[in-house]
Amino acid sequence: MGTIYGGYMGRVVLIDLSTEEVQEYPWNDRERELFIGGKTMADKILYDNLRGTETAFSEDNLVVISTGPLTGTGAPSSGRFNISGISPQTGHIGTSNCGGSFGYYLKRAGIDAIILKGKCKEHTWIEINNGTFLFHNADEDGLWGLLATPTQERLHEILAGKGKTRHGQIVIGPAGENLVLYSSVISDERAGGRTGMGANLGWKNIKGIVAYGNHQFHIHNPEKVKQWNAKWFDYLRNHPLTGNQLPRLGTAGLVSSMQMRGMLSTKNYTYGQYDDFDMVNGETLAEEHNIVNKGCLTCPIKCARTVRVKGKEVKGPELETLGLLGGGILNNDLQKIHDWNNELDELGMDTISCASTVAFAMEANEKGLWDNGLEFGKTDGLSKLFEDIAYRRGLGDELANGSRKCAEKYGGLDFAIQSKGLELAAYEPRRAVGQGLGYAVSNRGGCHLNGGYLVILEGLGLFTNPLTPHAKPDFTMLFQDLMETISASGQCLFTSYAFFPGFLITRPNGLITRIFNFAIPFIGGVLRLINKFPTVLALHLPVFHHTKEMELAIGMPMKFGTYIRCGERGYTLERALDCKFGISAKDDTLPKKLTDIPQDPNNPKTKVPLERMKKTYYRARGWDQNGVPTQKTLKKLGIIA
Ligand code: SF4
Structure with a gap:
């Protein structure tokens, strides 16, 4: 075990598909503390290895499939894994998160992350058996050309023939084989759909990857984790959003x-x-x-x-x-x-x-x-x-x-x-302008989640004024950073739905809720201070169970402020990586239909006042007015020395 921390398997592997050589990729505990895992870990690996001149469909493109330390540990909604690389759809960094069982089984195989470089010479599927790698011909095994479910069924059949019945897999469908720029990867019935990672696998001639093994999860404090998880499961089951709306509808x-x-x-x-x-x-x-x-x-x-x-x-x-x-x-x-x-x-x-x-x-x-x-x-x-x-x-x-x-x-x-x-997803930002900012500045392109998901404040949970730009840049940064660490740790972003106390959702007309909704646009200054000095919040919040889970399951000191800082580091690192590919303020845009044409012709406020919010957002993040993280910010966050 190459780590003092629980949750991790302690192994990251670099696979050269062109030569079928497999080697260990150095990844130490300091990097685990700074970059946690999942998406942020992938960003760090890509940041260290890409120059910004590579394209998606080239042997130089790396595809990183990574888990978080909580993946598979039994924490609520923690069966997630991430896949990142240069996106064929956008030309810069693409990421996608998926809830299928592959992440869990990759860890059972003793591995936290795999990095794929080069390109297989023939159509291939890869078998990861307890940390050893076998390369198989996907044509001879009758896989290439199949739809997603038949591919998975065929893999089950092949593995069952070897006496292996418990495994996880990711596969691509015909779209990935034919390099459709928005191809997804599929694991069980879940999809990692965004930014075309399926096409990246297709270009590398990979039809699927199967993982299995019998490595055990090391939990830092198993007894306390059990109690904490029971409490957290209860909290989620009793919250109006995670215990009622999402399960019901x-x-x-x-x-x-x-x-x-x-x-x-x-x-x-x-x-x-x-x-x-x-x-x-x-x-x-x-x-x-x-x-x-x-x-x-x-x-x-x-x-x-x-x-x-x-x-x-x-x-x-x-x-x-x-x-x-x-x-x-x-x-x-x-x-x-x-x-x-x-x-x-x-x-x-x-x-x-x-x-x-x-x-x-x-x-x-x-x-x-x-x-x-x-x-x-x-x-x-x-x-x-x-x-x-x-x-x-x-x-x-x-x-x-x-x-x-x-x-x-x-x-x-x-x-x-x-x-x-x-x-963009289906949320119309002219009636939720904070979400409009999020779509525009989101690192991976027009994504509601990577953009901070401000619709939860602007009418889909709470009811703060959806048309005011006030405080929206500061909330966008805070929510992006929180979700960045949730994702990096291997958990589903929906666990953050329970962040707002239930009564704010169930009693929208209650006095406290109305005061809360009214006050939100006026607390931008306070949020700016929190975003600037998050580590002063050296505490666990009763509505946010994630931090204590990290301490108990992983053994990593993690108070609320540290958690936010980890997210900020991850988000800025990803932006710095995007900047290598030429992304800047000129790309943080929305189509004119959303910024110039009011949704309601009688209400000029029903359009996204993007440029104004962008400036505040960049300032809050410590990026220059061109949307590029400054050297000072990169140093402060430990991204560069
Ligand atoms: S909330 Fe939905 S998407 Fe998230 S882990 Fe649970 S089932 Fe999967």
Whole structure:
């Protein structure tokens, strides 16, 4: 064991796919303290090894698949792993987080992270058996060309033939094989969908990776962890968001709230409300379609739905998919969304980017820029179109490049709903301007989560004024930093949903809630101080169980302020890495449709006042006005010496 800390397996491995050589990658306890694991660990590895001149589809691109110290330890919602590399979709750093069982089994194989460099000479799948690596021909084993589920079934069959029945795997579908720029990786029924990591594996000729082993998890203080976890599980089960809304309705439950607040992207973000929303919302899904709730490993929240598609029980759609394949293209047929969601997972494509690219093409056609035959509300033939995208046939070949590249060719950048090449989720930011800032500055491109998820304050949990820019940059930084460490530790971001005391959610009209909501825009100064000097908060917060979990399970000193600082370090490190690839303030943008055209023509405030918020945000982060972290900030955070 190469570490004094619990949770970690103490081993990081670099695999040269071109030569099939495997070597140890040095990773010490100081790096564990500074960069924790998961996404932040991947960022550090990429920062140290990439110059900024590499491209996604090149042997120099590294793909890092990493776990967090809590992955598989039994902490709530901790069965997560991360996959990062240069994104073929955006051209800079891409990351995706997934809840399938691969992370747990990678650790059972005795490994915290693998780094893939080079390219396999032939179509390959990799078997990691207790830390040893075997390379197999994916054509001879009948894997290349299969959809995601048949690929996993075939792998189970092969492994069962060797007497191995307990393992985790990641695979790609045909989209990844055909280098669709927004291809996903699939593990069990969960998808790491964003930023095209499936295409990176496809380019490297990897169809799948299987891991298994019998390494045991070392927990720093097992008795106390058991008690703490029991308490935390209870807390999550009793919180109105994590114990009621998410289990009852899944993320789909947000559709109705978004409709009410004008935040439901409709007709490619032309409107914020969809007349037929109640035909495609969480309530209808729960009452008429949901068979059973499912969840990732060790998750008490169980936000996943199960629905029927062609007689089979499959994973149901998330809110983003419902929004973008519902109102986003003016489709009110929920069963069709289930079918498409399943097809996209099987083909191995990100539902958000795919849906948004199709919506862009519909609007471009409507505006006479691109005669492609696609129309809002006309949904017959979309299954065939998705297949054409995955196999890069005809129109599908163009749509496989995402909305930004299509707009660069045909025009319409003002309504290509993306930032830095990554399509936005279904939350309409003209009615939640803090979320608009988050989308724009998000390191991986237009991502609601990486952007700080301010919609939780702006109407989907609390009800602070969604149109004011005041304090939003400071909240954006705080939430981004908190979520960065949650992700790095191997936990699901939904555990942060319980951060606000339950009564603020259940009693929206209570006096304290109203004071809280009213006060939020005025506490930017206080937040700025917390963001600047977080380590003065050398305590555990009763509503935030993550810090004590880190101390008890890992044995790493971790108070609330240290936790925030770790997140800040991770976020800034990722930005510094993006800057190597030329990212700066000029890229932290939104399409003009969201910044220049009010959603409500009678209310000029219903657009995102982006430039104003960006300046405050950069200042708060210690980045210069061009959005580049200063040397002083990088030194302060221990990113450079
Ligand atoms: S909350 Fe949902 S996404 Fe997160 S770990 Fe649980 S089941 Fe998975």
